[in-house]
Amino acid sequence: MPTNLPPEYFEVDRRYRAAESPAERIACLEELISTVPKHKGTDKLRADLRRKLSRLREESKAASAISRHESAFRIERAGAGQVAVVGPPNTGKSALVAALTNADPEVSPSPFSTWTPTPGMMPFGDVQIQLIDTPPLHSDFVQPELMDLIRRSDLLLLVLDLQADPIRQLEDAMALLTEHRIFPLWLQNDDPGAGRAMFKPLLVIANKADDEDSDELTELFGQLIGNQWPLCAVSASTGRNLEHLKAQVFASLGVIRVYSKPPGREPDLTAPFVLKRGSTVEELAGRIHQDFRHNLVAARVWGSSDFDGQMVSRAYVLQDGDVVELRI
Ligand SMILES: Nc1nc2c(ncn2[C@@H]2O[C@H](COP(=O)(O)OP(=O)(O)OP(=O)(O)O)[C@@H](O)[C@H]2O)c(=O)[nH]1
Numbered sequence: 670m671p672t673n674l675p676p677e678y679f680e681v682d683r684r685y686r687a688a689e690s691p692a693e694r695i696a697c698l699e700e701l702i703s704t705v706p707k708h709k710g711t712d713k714l715r716a717d718l719r720r721k722l723s724r725l726r727e728e729s730k731a732a733s734a735i736s737r738h739e740s741a742f743r744i745e746r747a748g749a750g751q752v753a754v755v756g757p758p759n760t761g762k763s764a765l766v767a768a769l770t771n772a773d774p775e776v777s778p779s780p781f782s783t784w785t786p787t788p789g790m791m792p793f794g795d796v797q798i799q800l801i802d803t804p805p806l807h808s809d810f811v812q813p814e815l816m817d818l819i820r821r822s823d824l825l826l827l828v829l830d831l832q833a834d835p836i837r838q839l840e841d842a843m844a845l846l847t848e849h850r851i852f853p854l855w856l857q858n859d860d861p862g863a864g865r866a867m868f869k870p871l872l873v874i875a876n877k878a879d880d881e882d883s884d885e886l887t888e889l890f891g892q893l894i895g896n897q898w899p900l901c902a903v904s905a906s907t908g909r910n911l912e913h914l915k916a917q918v919f920a921s922l923g924v925i926r927v928y929s930k931p932p933g934r935e936p937d938l939t940a941p942f943v944l945k946r947g948s949t950v951e952e953l954a955g956r957i958h959q960d961f962r963h964n965l966v967a968a969r970v971w972g973s974s975d976f977d978g979q980m981v982s983r984a985y986v987l988q989d990g991d992v993v994e995l996r997i
Pocket residue numbers: 757758759760761762763764765775776777778779780781782783784803804805876877878879903904905906907
């Protein structure tokens with residue numbers, strides 16, 4: 670230890686040893702290095718401290734990468750799209766995910782029963798769509814990680830309780846989302862351009878529309894919010910309108926199903942390729958294999974627009990349900 674260290678060194682060193690968090694230790698170490706006078710007698714000490722600092726920085730970077738990766742809110746996407754089921758407390762988000770998917774989240778009469786997200790797969794025809802049950806959206810307790818989950822998702826289902834002032838619930842939920850610069854897709858053209866705004870396809874789900882008695886309420890609610898809000902009234906308890914909801918979810922994802930057919934063989938109609946709406950034959954080829962994309966000569970299409978095996982170019986825009994034979 671060099672003998673001519675200033676008193677601040679020992680003071681900062683004491684704090685460094687007492688520091689509890691990695692961030693605090695890093696800050697103290699940086700300070701400590703700045704207190705060491707630069708001359709030959711302190712070369713070794715400064716080199717040691719710098720090594721320690723860089724090791725601490727590496728460790729802290731690795732730790733934060735792990736914790737980000739392991740967060741319950743980071744859900745690996747699966748199927749044709751990732752759909753976040755969000756909304757105020759007690760509206761039936763968990764009940765809906767339980768009714769539509771293979772997941773079994775806790776459903777409870779008391780609010781704030783869900784604390785971590787639960788993903789489940791919802792079959793729709795020959796594809797599977799991932800729904801994620803989430804903790805409630807409420808101004809008393811805003812989870813930044815929930816907002817990130819929402820930002821990563823392809824579609825939002827905003828679940829409201831039709832029997833409990835749904836207008837107010839819609840306003841409250843939208844106020845929270847707007848505060849976090851998350852807007853419904855239909856507002857995209859009105860973008861004020863200030864800050865980083867994100868526009869998401871969003872379906873309003875009026876849950877607890879258990880039977881015909883609720884139809885009048887649904888109608889009134891729809892009129893009050895205006896038809897720019899896509900609305901679907903359902904009941905997670907009785908299953909009412911859930912098939913319609915599934916179709917609306919699929920339609921809102923902006924994807925198509927396309928079936929590939931090897932030349933001279935029947936198409937495999939059980940395993941479609943799911944592509945973004947507007948994708949071309951060339952993009953389908955690339956999805957199957959990059960070599961296909963390069964070597965593609967032509968394609969034949971059955972299905973949409975009365976196509977019955979017509980030859981199309983690589984720029985042909987595919988439609989939902991098309992059967993495609995790629996020629997290489
Ligand atoms: N009548 C009726 N009750 C429902 C329906 N869906 C859910 N519920 C009831 O509403 C209550 C709340 O349901 P949950 O699914 O736990 O609601 P949640 O939105 O997940 O609640 P939090 O996780 O606390 O935000 C439970 O008592 C459910 O049985 C429905 O379609 N009709």
